[in-house]
Amino acid sequence: MSNTDLIREVDEELRNEQIKKLWEKYRGLLMAGAIAIVVVVGGYKLWQGYKEREAAAAGAQFDAATSLMAAGKPDEAAKALDAIAASGPAAYAALANLRLAAKSAADGKTDDAAARYDALAANANADATLRGYARLQSAQLKLDKSDFTAMQNQLNDLATPDGVWRNGARELLGLSAYKAGKLAEADDYFAAILADKDGHGPIGQLAQTMRELILAATAKPAAAK
Numbered sequence: 001m002s003n004t005d006l007i008r009e010v011d012e013e014l015r016n017e018q019i020k021k022l023w024e025k026y027r028g029l030l031m032a033g034a035i036a037i038v039v040v041v042g043g044y045k046l047w048q049g050y051k052e053r054e055a056a057a058a059g060a061q062f063d064a065a066t067s068l069m070a071a072g073k074p075d076e077a078a079k080a081l082d083a084i085a086a087s088g089p090a091a092y093a094a095l096a097n098l099r100l101a102a103k104s105a106a107d108g109k110t111d112d113a114a115a116r117y118d119a120l121a122a123n124a125n126a127d128a129t130l131r132g133y134a135r136l137q138s139a140q141l142k143l144d145k146s147d148f149t150a151m152q153n154q155l156n157d158l159a160t161p162d163g164v165w166r167n168g169a170r171e172l173l174g175l176s177a178y179k180a181g182k183l184a185e186a187d188d189y190f191a192a193i194l195a196d197k198d199g200h201g202p203i204g205q206l207a208q209t210m211r212e213l214i215l216a217a218t219a220k221p222a223a224a225k
């Protein structure tokens with residue numbers, strides 16, 4: 001292995017380690033906010049798109065399953081959520097699948113979680129906002145393994161200026177670009193987050209931190225006097 005290859009390999013490992021530490025620091029806050037948005041959006045869409053009685057019945061089942069999860073009965077909760085996912089109204093089925101995917105991810109079953117997210121993202125009958133969220137979650141689980149091109153293919157259309165999940169998509173694209181050594185492209189994504197009206201809070205803090213790392217990595221050394 002040449003010195004150049006060794007330096008490149010070490011540099012990539014350092015970037016991966018930086019991303020891992022930053023993601024562990026900010027991920028909880030970011031995902032908590034995203035889940036809250038999903039619940040609000042999902043509830044709103046339900047009342048728009050379904051008969052009140054059907055929505056109320058499915059909502060009661062979903063609330064019961066959520067209560068089982070909170071009570072420390074994950075197996076019972078999963079069984080109830082599976083029933084909703086199989087035969088509930090489309091929006092509640094989507095929410096049930098999101099909860100089940102999140103449970104798989106929390107249990108360390110990332111491949112199962114990603115597969116469930118991907119299935120929801122591909123379901124044309126599901127709400128478009130929830131499908132976008134599922135794609136975002138799938139991409140997050142694949143961040144360590146997917147290359148930058150694969151991440152672009154999955155997230156580019158979510159990162160558009162009017163996209164509901166634009167900043168989450170920009171964040172993952174920026175991290176993937178940084179991991180791939182594409183520092184200028186990574187910086188563009190993080191700059192877009194900071195310029196966005198919703199680019200504050202934890203996601204803004206992460207974007208600012210990443211821009212500082214990129215600046216440090218690309219700064220030219222001062223000329224010797």
